[in-house]
Amino acid sequence: MKYSHTLLILIILLLTLAVVNAEEPPYMLVRVDVEAEMQVIPLLRMGLDIVDGVKGEYVELVCHPEEYTQILAQGYAAEILIEDMEQFYADRAATDxxxxxxxxxxxxxxxxxxxxxxxxxxxxPFSIGQTIEGREMxxxxxxxxxxxxxxxGEAFFNALIHAREPIGVELALGLVxxxxxxxGSDPYITDLVDNREIFVLPVFNVDGYVYNETTNPSGGGMWRKNRRDNGGGIYGVDLNRNFSFDWGYNNIGSSPSPGxxxxxxxxxxSEPETENVRQFCNEHNFAINLNIHSYSNLMMYAWSGPHRGFTPEDALFAAISTTMIQWNGYPFGTGWQVLYEMNxxxxxxxxxxxxxxPRILSWLFEVGSSFWPAPSQIPGLVAENLQPCLYLIEQAQYHMSPRLTLTPYNPPIQIPAAGGSFDFNIASAYIGAEPVTVNLWIxxxxxxxxxxxxxxGPAQLTMPSGFTFDRDRTQDVPGNAPEGTYIYSVHAGIYPDINWHTASFEFEKLSTGDGEGASSWWNYVDALDEFSGDTIGMASPQASALPAGHEIMGNYPNPFNPLTVISFELRVSSLVKLSIYDITGRLVVELVNGWRDAGAYEVNFDGSALVSGIYIAKLIHGSNTSTAKLVLMK
Incomplete structure (x- = not known):
């Protein structure tokens, strides 16, 4: 009876497997002639996986027979290279x-x-979360x-986001x-391990890979997506189209069709697998990331859509890739340049x-010339990409981004119609190996x-390794600012083009309420740049970018004892004189006398040697004069 029960279960499993395989039409590898880039777009709109090709000549793609019929119906010249890819890979692997x-x-x-x-x-090994079917990552x-x-420096390596690309698993394990x-025996490796933190996720799309093992235990399974049940017998989400940046930008770089x-x-x-990786990255300070795919023998980096062109750090991506190409020989470029558009x-x-x-310098390696390279090719493919991986680990210490935090005091912040102010804290930390010169701006x-x-800002700071930074500041919001929700942000990078990290919070400007009032976007109190003295200037800004209230002075705190910060803004570059007078008109001190570029400035004023009373700050800039009343209360 026991054997009959076991036999019955085995028969059911075999029948289930047969049904699964029967429901899956064969995967075909097809070459399609395309003489112009525009001819690729309809193929991408069909949601096909383009795996290789030569720009202006042809693309190679994976499709089912009915999709092949649609390709021909649209007038393309196409050739079937492999009629059944799963059978092809199984035959090549023999009994492995x-x-x-x-x-x-x-x-x-x-x-x-x-x-x-x-x-x-x-x-x-530790889990960063579970998959849609409950397996650990x-x-x-x-x-x-x-x-x-x-x-x-922290580096992250992940493989097999697409379930039919197992060479990534072998490269990840080979690296570990x-x-x-x-x-302990190789000085270079010892130095990397001693001075870097390296994280490896050898199998990203666990459920899809297990599904391929179930349907094709001898290898060659062609399932690509995860195993999300989309309803109607349709399964799977492409995890490498499920990240938030430019998600669903168009139907060329990704598809809205569940099938x-x-x-x-x-x-x-929407998928737990991508959300797990998202949270894992957010909990760390990765400088380098490598997504290991197959195939095409390519190295790709951002951006993946032609609408964005090139990143501000394209030259850096190219320089690092130029070093790596000497080992693997892979051409490199943005995704849309070397392969096709994605989002x-x-x-x-x-x-x-x-x-x-913070921003992460990230690459995608397309390894090998097929989804399931022959077993004899595995060692060579791992070997040719091992040194590029080590080089990326090496680079992690040299491309760490300063990490910012921006924290409002007493949230939620609501500014009355007449204007007002809020207090906040700005902090930063940097752990890179070499000092970095960075701009901070709000x-x-x-x-x-x-x-x-x-x-x-932008304030220019030189941050040595281990640098930390913590300042409390106050922001005025003028009464003429429109009502609604604002996003207040601080950025670290190279102003104005390169941004490495942004921290933000929201505040609301109300349509009612008198409050304390404010006339300008003053930002004051603790100086940002402790290395350059009292002033923080903007780097040649356009006049149109200046906040409202330019050429009007203010100070904070007011009343003060004994220190206050005087702020002023210039519409244009000019000769500037900033002086303090007592109530009788007698000159107390001259704080600034010289040429200043257009921008926003802050100057500290110390009233320790003065008696309590009212003082006048007078700013002369070009042919204009501005004054402000300062109240010293001891």
């Missing part, structure tokens, strides 16, 4: 389990064994003090093995999302969506 690749469980067993063999430089960390979060096996290979999901981070993908989010986390996004400012 999983086509010669690690299964998910084998990959996790291996990183657990690596930890047992090297407990002093690795963490026990395991990460291992390699560093000399793996259980401690040290001030070291190389770092741990060579530690498509590039289906982007119902919303950004909602990981590279763009890693680099372009700069408010939840702006505000108006209710209309227009970015207004800078309200302060």
């Amino acid at each position: 389990d999983m086509g010669g690749y690690h299964t998910w469980s084998e990959a996790i067993d291996e990183i657990y064994q690596i930890h047992l063999d090297h407990p002093d430089i690795t963490t026990e 395991y990460v291992i960390k390699i560093s000399d003090n793996p259980e401690i979060d040290e001030d070291e 093995n190389h770092l741990t096996d060579q530690y 498509s290979a590039t289906y982007r999901g119902t919303g950004p981070f 909602g993908e990981a590279n763009d989010w890693m680099y372009g999302e700069q408010s939840e986390k 702006d505000v996004t108006l209710p209309s969506g227009t970015v207004f400012g800078p309200l302060l």
Whole structure:
């Protein structure tokens, strides 16, 4: 009876597997002639996975027979290269389990064994969250003090976001093995492990990979997406179209159709797998990220959509890639340059999302010349990409971004119609290996969506390794500012083009209420730049970018004892004289006398040697004169 029951279960499983396979039409590899870039767009709109090609000549893509019929119906010249890719890969792998690749469980067993063999430089594998089907997403960390979060450059490597690209698993495991096996004997590897924090997620799309193992245990499974049940017998979201940056920008770089290979999901981070990685990145300060894919032998970086062109740091991406090409020989460029247009993908989010986390320099490697390279090719593909991975780890310490926090006091902030002010704290920390010169500036996004400012800066700071920064400041909001919700932001980067990190909070300008009133966008109290003295100037701003109330002075606190900060703004560059007079008109002190560029400035005034009373600050700039009343109360 027991054997009959077991046999019945086995028959049911085999029938289920047969039904699953019967429901899946064959995956075909097809070459389509395209003489112009515009001819690729209809193919992308179909949600097809373009895997290779030559610009202006042809693309190679994966499709089902009915999609191939649609391609021909649209007038394309097309050739079937592989009629059934799963059968092709299975035949090539012969009897090798999983086509010669690690299964998910084998990959996790291996990183657990690596930890047992090297407990002093690795963490026990830990989960960053569960998949849609409840499986764990395991990460291992390699560093000399793996259980401690040290001030070291952080690098993140992840593989198999697409379930049919297992060469990424082998490269990820090869990297972990190389770092741990060579530690202590290879000086270069030892230095990397001692001075970096390296995190590896060998299997991103766990459910999709397990599904391929179930349907094609000898390898060659062609399932790409995760296993989200979309209803109607349709499954899966393309996890590399599910990130928030430019999510759903158009239907060329991703598809709204649940049955498509590039289906982007119902919303950004709708899938637990991408949300887990998002939170993991937000909890760290990664400088470098590598997304390992296959195939095409390419290196890609942001941006992935031609509407964005090139990042402000395109030259840096190209310089690092130029070094790596000497080892793997892979051509490089933006995603839209070297392959095709995408949106909602990981590279763009890693680099372009700069408010939840600092920017991350991120690459995508397309490894090999097929989804399931022959087992004999695995060692060579791992070897040619090992040194590029090590070089990226090396770069992590040199491209750390200063991390900002911006905290309002006494939220929620509501400014009355007559104007008012709010207090806030701005803080920053930097742990890079080399000193970095960075600009800090503050702006505000108006209710209309227009970015207004800078309200302060850009202040130029030189941050050595281990630098920390903490300041309390006050922001006035004038009565003539429109009512609505504002986003108040501080940025770190190279003003005005390069932004590395942004911290923000919201405040509201009401349509009613008198309050204390304010006439300008003054920003004052603790100086931002402790290295350059009393003033912070803007770097040649356009006059139209200056806040309202230019050429009008103010000071804070007022009344004061004994210190106050006098603020002034210049519409144009001019000779400036700032002096303090007592109530009788006698000159007390001259604070500024010289040429100043257009911009916003702050000057400290110390009344320690003066008696209580009213003083007048007089600003002469060009042919204009402004005054402000200062009240010293001891």
